[in-house]
Amino acid sequence: MNETTTDAKTSAGTGVTAGVKDLRAIARALLEAGDVRVIIGWEAGRRGARPVFVTSPAEADKLIFDARCVHNLVTYLNPRRDHVAELGKIGLIVKGCDVKAVAGLLREAQLSREDVVLIGVRCGGVLEENEMPVAAALTRSNVAPRCYVCDNREPALVDHLVGEPQPEPPRPAQTMDERIAALDDKPLEERWAFWTEQFSKCVRCYACRQVCPLCVCERCVADKTRPQWIEPSPHARGNLSWNITRALHLAGRCVGCGECERFCPVGIPLSLMNRKLQQIVAERYGYTVGDDPEQAAPIGDYRLDDEQDFIK
Amino acid sequence: MSAERFFISESDLRALAADLLGAGTVVIAPVVVAACASPAAMASSACLRPGTEPEGLEYRALTDAAQLDLGRGLPILSLKGYFLPEHEALCRWKQKGTTIEVEAVPTEFAPRVVLAAKPCDSAALAVVDKVMNWDYEDELWNGRRAATTIINLACPVIDESCFCTAVGAAPDATKGADGLLTPVKHGYVFEVTTEKGRALAEAHKARLSPAADALAADTDVERAAARARVAANLEIDAQSVRDWIDTHFEDPLLASLAIRCNGCGACSSVCPTCHCFDIVDEEEGVGRGTRRRCWDTCQAPTFTLHASGHNPRGDQHARYRQRINHKFAIYPLKFGEVLCTGCGRCTRVCHAGQDLSEILQAIDIAAWRPGAAEAAAPAPEPVTS
Numbered sequence: 001m002n003e004t005t006t007d008a009k010t011s012a013g014t015g016v017t018a019g020v021k022d023l024r025a026i027a028r029a030l031l032e033a034g035d036v037r038v039i040i041g042w043e044a045g046r047r048g049a050r051p052v053f054v055t056s057p058a059e060a061d062k063l064i065f066d067a068r069c070v071h072n073l074v075t076y077l078n079p080r081r082d083h084v085a086e087l088g089k090i091g092l093i094v095k096g097c098d099v100k101a102v103a104g105l106l107r108e109a110q111l112s113r114e115d116v117v118l119i120g121v122r123c124g125g126v127l128e129e130n131e132m133p134v135a136a137a138l139t140r141s142n143v144a145p146r147c148y149v150c151d152n153r154e155p156a157l158v159d160h161l162v163g164e165p166q167p168e169p170p171r172p173a174q175t176m177d178e179r180i181a182a183l184d185d186k187p188l189e190e191r192w193a194f195w196t197e198q199f200s201k202c203v204r205c206y207a208c209r210q211v212c213p214l215c216v217c218e219r220c221v222a223d224k225t226r227p228q229w230i231e232p233s234p235h236a237r238g239n240l241s242w243n244i245t246r247a248l249h250l251a252g253r254c255v256g257c258g259e260c261e262r263f264c265p266v267g268i269p270l271s272l273m274n275r276k277l278q279q280i281v282a283e284r285y286g287y288t289v290g291d292d293p294e295q296a297a298p299i300g301d302y303r304l305d306d307e308q309d310f311i312k
Numbered sequence: 313m314s315a316e317r318f319f320i321s322e323s324d325l326r327a328l329a330a331d332l333l334g335a336g337t338v339v340i341a342p343v344v345v346a347a348c349a350s351p352a353a354m355a356s357s358a359c360l361r362p363g364t365e366p367e368g369l370e371y372r373a374l375t376d377a378a379q380l381d382l383g384r385g386l387p388i389l390s391l392k393g394y395f396l397p398e399h400e401a402l403c404r405w406k407q408k409g410t411t412i413e414v415e416a417v418p419t420e421f422a423p424r425v426v427l428a429a430k431p432c433d434s435a436a437l438a439v440v441d442k443v444m445n446w447d448y449e450d451e452l453w454n455g456r457r458a459a460t461t462i463i464n465l466a467c468p469v470i471d472e473s474c475f476c477t478a479v480g481a482a483p484d485a486t487k488g489a490d491g492l493l494t495p496v497k498h499g500y501v502f503e504v505t506t507e508k509g510r511a512l513a514e515a516h517k518a519r520l521s522p523a524a525d526a527l528a529a530d531t532d533v534e535r536a537a538a539r540a541r542v543a544a545n546l547e548i549d550a551q552s553v554r555d556w557i558d559t560h561f562e563d564p565l566l567a568s569l570a571i572r573c574n575g576c577g578a579c580s581s582v583c584p585t586c587h588c589f590d591i592v593d594e595e596e597g598v599g600r601g602t603r604r605r606c607w608d609t610c611q612a613p614t615f616t617l618h619a620s621g622h623n624p625r626g627d628q629h630a631r632y633r634q635r636i637n638h639k640f641a642i643y644p645l646k647f648g649e650v651l652c653t654g655c656g657r658c659t660r661v662c663h664a665g666q667d668l669s670e671i672l673q674a675i676d677i678a679a680w681r682p683g684a685a686e687a688a689a690p691a692p693e694p695v696t697s
Contacts, residue, residue, distance in 0.1 A: 045665045045667065046472070046667055046669075046670060047472070047473070047659070047660075047665065047667065048665075050572065050664065050665025051572040051664055051665060052572070053571045053572065070663075071663065071664070075574065081627075081628070082626065082627040083570065083571065083627040083628050083629045084571065203389075203398050203581045203607065204398075204606070204607070205576060205577040205578045205580070205581040205609065206576065206577065206612070207574070207576030207577065207578040209576075210574045210575050210576035210577070211574045211576060211663075211664075223612075223613075223614045228592070228594075231592070231594050232590060232592050232606055233398075233399035233592065233594065233604050233606045234398045234399050234606060234607075235399055238399075259663075262663055263574070263576055263578065263663050263664075264578075265388065265389075265578040265581055265582055265661045266388060266389070267368065267388075
């Protein structure tokens, strides 16, 4: 069956897949050996899967992995999250897509590889909406569109990799690129009207920034007041200024995890903007974000033959 | 005609809204909006999430009485923005040489009506009234409150994150409102509770008929059942919670609630009672500009960042403790009311899984550990009215 993602091997009576058993065993062993002080993974919360911080081996059985485990936990590696950093060395559970964000932090010298133990999970795609008591089987209509043609199914950067190989995630009813093509087909005025409408909803809570695994600036330009680069009021001017600045600062850095869009309380389709910028960066610089920290990203890499014809 | 309770059919209720609109009154109500409201052509291609309802619910000014939604749960944002807008001008200034002209903003507002408000949202306005009239009378808040008649709708949808009854509110309450609509067969029982509500009923009496006693009794049964459904989600002793928080600032439970919290502040944006704002001067050309206030949140590091660079709430644990402390201890101790009406929006909006019901339950249990009850004497004042 193409539309299931759960492991076929299920240990008798518990409903826990072999991959999850391995995950728990590795987490328990790392904590027992003192190799890490905390394992950050996912647990089954009252409203669905959510991040969990496991600090004792006895609690390793809280860990789960299924299609509800959408949350990109790399955001907790932000070195400026003092309350997480103070827990000590982190063991982080990551999907293939999440690993790209770890590579981003390494590339930008925000993290040393030895600071973290990475436990990779083989993933067959995640749900777009994950708040449900049991993971639904993935279908065209519920799969996160970014999972389509996943290019990091066997992440290389991890220390451990668990789970059976998974089937390809289903093709979504509309792929990210099809959504963007549909928008690109519209005349400029309609695109402007579309984004004006979307940004008008922004309440400037900065959830998009807070959850982004790569928004790690010591002080965000939006918080600077001398001078006030970006007006803090959520009016048309301030909202345009903030949303464009956020997107551009992530051009060539964004890994497309979609957490900004998922956390946005007013539903601005930020992934469309992020994906469009990925396309432009790929076209201009031949760069596609991956999980190799040695691969230089355009924002930190100047070449004499860089294309410049867009500078007018 | 019975003095306080009327019957109104759904068509008459919409006609009442249409009458108000016809008279030029602004009518605010829950409205189903497309996820990408405009341009319409976008809705089918770029913006919709396949397989999910392509719509959300928002409080909007009606342009047509047919838009009034009477069947869904909570709008994304509460009613707060209609009284404390996300941003608003406090004054404008112009500098001419060495003199500065300050232009005040109007503090009187045209009458308007909110129909089918959620009881947790109207209750929040009454709670926030206290701080808005504490050491300074907020003319903009009070002006909008005075100009607005609010008619609640007893909640048609209750989900697992609702906990209004645990904090002294209810799914059929009229706190902060001027009347209540309760669904019955073929229409609504319309109960008025204030002079403003009576004036609205009087002005539209052609649409109303006396509610039969049997009908009124039916609504009482329905309303009690709704309250019981919410109570099944969470029961706490708000006074014990208040006193425990007030005396356990450094307790590991209170001091380490926020490990998974991203500090995004979305909870504050959607909260009907969070009312903190920042004041900023925005220049709009040489020598002129606008002083505005806009929503702010204690979940942001800059909220308490001192000019020296020191931040007394240096990490997210400290900031989240402040959120709990302000809502469930500081505000009740100062104003006698919990700064929360149990709408559950903060839980629903949090994809990191911060769950206020779970947290309040944990604090409630901590507060009732053996010995805790005796230590809490003397008996505290009631928290909610």
